[in-house]
Amino acid sequence: MTVSSAATESTTQPDIGRVAATIGDPTRIRMLLLLMEGRSLTAKELAYGAGVEPATASAHLRRLEADALITSLSSGRYKYFGLRSPAVAEMIESLMVVAPEKPADPRRSTVPENLRAARLCYDHLAGQLGTEVSSALLERGWLTLLDETHAAYDVTPDGERAFAAIGVDVNALQKSSRGRRRFAYGCMDWSERRPHLAGALGAAVAERCIALGWLARQKHSRALAVTEAGHDALRAWLAR
Structure with missing residues (x-):
């Protein structure tokens, strides 16, 4: 190991705050919950499911993709989004275990x-x-x-x-x-x-x-x- 690589390792750490801020947004967490179904969805489908306009959904999807929580694949005129890896699904499921209960919103029930x-x-x-x-x-x-x-x-x-x-x-x-x-x-x-x-x-x-x-x-x-x-x-x- 070189001195420069050792210095780099000692001065970097996981940016947990960044990921926490990303998934802490209500719209983005609803999108991630929709993708927990295991199917890839279009931006329009995610916008509808999250209750936001398509333009707003696009901005949220860019943030989720930038933080390596989702991935996208273009097929013809459509672009499909899915969870990046099983580790993301595990994180979301773990959050659902520790999160406090709240009254269900009948318009956006996340736990049927x-x-x-x-x-x-x-x-x-x-x-x-x-x-x-x-x-x-x-x-x-x-x-x-x-x-x-x-x-x-x-x-x-x-x-x-x-x-x-x-x-x-x-x-x-x-x-x-x-x-x-x-x-x-x-x-x-x-x-x-x-x-x-x-x-x-x-x-x-x-x-x-x-x-x-x-x-x-x-x-x-x-x-x-x-x-x-x-x-x-x-x-x-x-x-x-």
Whole structure:
């Protein structure tokens, strides 16, 4: 390490205040909550959802993109916006856990009741369903805690076989996620106040449950519905 690089490292630090100011704006946090559904949205859709004019929305989107909270992709005449990474979704979900309650605004409800039952937290299962599945995985001994804070989980040999039964290759997933995102950990659920399985493994389980027809996405929402077949299939899988 050179002297100049060491000096640079010692004089820089994360600008938490900047990010806090960005997400502290009511319009911008509403936009981020809309993007928590996991779909990319246009500026017009975000403006409508946040209750502001398109010109105003554009200024807010520029700020969110400048602070690396969202990313954009142009496709033809449209520009689509989405959360930059799972870390942004984790931050928003964590804020929802610690934020004090306030009377719901019926015009801008950010926590619909159907989300409490079952939903996607960016790309993994959350809500009552997500926390119950996570508890079952731990109780069955398929996952083990690496520390008491649920900051990291490991998969046992029994767990590898159980996940393989629904099409999740744990070893391949660990290799592909290495250096890109955390593998498996407990994300505190804002509605249940208990952890649900997050990370690359959580995303893979959610993806397979949807692909197998056990869960169905609700249109224009991150809420999920357990299908008729899914009730029996999930129970049978977790009872292996």
